[in-house]
Amino acid sequence: MNDSSTIDIEQIFKLLPHRYPFLLVDRVLDFQHGPPPRIRALKNVTFNEPFFQGHFPGHPVMPGVLLLEAMAQAAGCLAHLAKSAEPAERQLFYLVKIDKARFSRIVVPGDQLIFDVEQKRLMRNMGVYHARALIGEKTVASAEIMCAAKPDPAA
Template identity: 60%
Template sequence: MNTESSSRQLPINIKGILDMLPQRYPFIMVDRVLELEEGKSITALKNVTANEPFFQGHFPGEPVMPGVLILEGLAQAGSLLAYLSAPEVLEGQLFYFAGLDGVRFRRIVRPGDQLFFKLELLKMKSKVAKM
């Protein structure tokens, strides 16, 4: 893990994440930040458990994580990267997701899987970030 450019101790656990994101259970889709290069990149983790509320109805007997929630995890990891890259500008701000290009789901996500969200910050101007 790269901690050289980060002033925060890695990994960042759920308590630290909840200090930065407005989402709460059951809608928090990031469990831990594993790697961080402030202003550059982030790797975050979501442990997908059988206890996730969405598995009750999606689909009974054949649990599959909804794709929109995978994208929500990606957006939350992006919010963490933006916040950790410019906390003095973004403290207390809400992050809004603007869109995705060329998204493809390569396989089904089921209970017991781990999702690793890896994002690179391409551009940040004021309160707008492109990843």
């Protein structure tokens, strides 16, 4: 993929194993090979999200843990796109650690989340990423995310 290319949902299906109801990235708006590699992705939050049924009835709020998962999925897209060559076997990226997680605003139906993720360092099969979730220009969540690449057992 060339830098600055937009990636639609069909291409995201090729990058991530997640599917409804757990795929939390709708589109990649921008990818920069770097250094450092970075990605900007989007999630449209709708009232039809299954988690809003119980979190909370009458006052729907996106769970913070799902904001972290969405940022990790954007980091997974970045990890795949930043590789200079295809691995010999398909890989999955597993979330192994979250540091410095901060939440500064609730996310509700109708919000459009933008995920800015930057690769901080690579160590063998592990990557560390700085991730932010924004609504407009306001940061609503941020975290340092560590992911590990492992062979896909389904491949």
